Amino acid sequence: xxxxxxxxxxxxxxxxxxxxxxxxxxxxxxxxxxxxxxxxxxxxxxxxxxxxxxxxxxxxxxxxxxxxxxxxxxxxxxxxxxxxxxxxxxxxxxxxxxxxxxxxxxxxxxxxxxxxxxxxxxxxxxxxxxxxxxxxxx
Numbered sequence: 001x002x003x004x005x006x007x008x009x010x011x012x013x014x015x016x017x018x019x020x021x022x023x024x025x026x027x028x029x030x031x032x033x034x035x036x037x038x039x040x041x042x043x044x045x046x047x048x049x050x051x052x053x054x055x056x057x058x059x060x061x062x063x064x065x066x067x068x069x070x071x072x073x074x075x076x077x078x079x080x081x082x083x084x085x086x087x088x089x090x091x092x093x094x095x096x097x098x099x100x101x102x103x104x105x106x107x108x109x110x111x112x113x114x115x116x117x118x119x120x121x122x123x124x125x126x127x128x129x130x131x132x133x134x135x136x137x138x
Contacts, residue, residue: 008039019043065081076134098136
């Protein structure tokens, strides 16, 4: 999958993609409208960050490209692309437990902190991509 040259874009399947880990200089896109919300992305090789209506949604260190990001009934799903082993933080509902699956394998149950942040790392390996699904356990 290629990086997102537009920094953020809507996909034909109704999801959206964002981020470009190949950039040497910080770049940002503001006021991207998606399903009635406004998104802002900041991205480059060191970090990728996404906000919705001014509220934290996603961050990776180092930077990544995120393809087909979508909210599900109980969480989020996306494909992350980049180099190495990025640490990924996703903003969800505070104090709940989520099942995190990477490439179809459950890697753990993680509880969000008081701010609603869920943190995990993934090894992107030779393919440079990983499919991520995060589902709330009710």
